[in-house]
Amino acid sequence: MLRLFLAGESTDPMRVEYTIGGVTNRGNMHLSGNGALLLGVPQANNPADVERLAQAMDSLVDSGGFRLDWRPTMRISSNHARVSWLRTGYLVAFAALGWSYILQPALDPLRAQFEDPVNITVPPLILHEPSADPLRREVHIVEEPSEQRSVVISIGRRLIFLPSIDDSRPLDELARALGVQQTSRRVQFSFSGKRLPWPRKPQYFLDPS
Known part of the structure; x- marks a missing residue:
């Protein structure tokens, strides 16, 4: 803010x-x-x-x-802010992809983190992109390169990375593949995949009918 x-x-x-x-x-x-x-x-x-x-x-x-x-005089908790961004990305992914995505085991650590926003247990999964449009709202499914496959929620200048669909990798492995953990250097991405419409209401695209 x-x-x-x-x-x-x-x-x-x-x-x-x-x-x-x-x-x-x-x-x-x-x-x-x-x-x-x-x-x-x-x-x-x-x-x-x-x-x-x-x-x-x-x-x-x-x-x-x-x-x-x-x-x-505003009080800012970096831990609370980080968990808040993760929760926002989680809810957007839920609205865009549905129950079959959001209940996959790879997201269990995030649900545990939401229960305890003070003690950070998940790796860094958020990047700040200073030049991005502050009004940006996008959902991308990264398919290539395969080691960086993920669901990316772009909200303004924040990129929130979540596990890909049916991805069983631990969150630490995803963070390492993306280079997000190496906060001392500039991180750049070049990937391909598909963009989903920004959800205005729950879509449940991946849920069985």
Whole structure:
């Protein structure tokens, strides 16, 4: 969320702490045209601090300028974010491919991970693609090269890799084949397969009729 906000690609406000004239308050920062709009949230602040900030700003009216310091106050858990992306990809794959895909044993470790989002037990299966369209929504079945066969859920700038259809490989082996575990280097892919329509509702393409 912070990355999208700073890139000007989010319309949601950012919760921040801001300091003017040595007085700190809490509020919301909104992007507005080529600038930003900072709105205090009275109920999130001590009334005395709100009054002190008003006095500080009044004293700065004729000063010709002032210093504004701010910092995001959102709490971010990288583990929770990672599990959240995996869960999103899992649900998209379920909607696109159905019960016969989602219940295959290769996905059991993911279901166990969803039960415990704090202690990460699954390998890295998510990549960030900075140049991708933030509105992208795609589902691909990678068929070649065979060692990289997988189901890829593309959501904005995230690529979420899941086991291929009827794939019995452990998730660690899939991550190694994709090179996702080697986070210190740039990972590039060249593969062939097929693209599925983005599911608007459960499709169950692979389920028996």
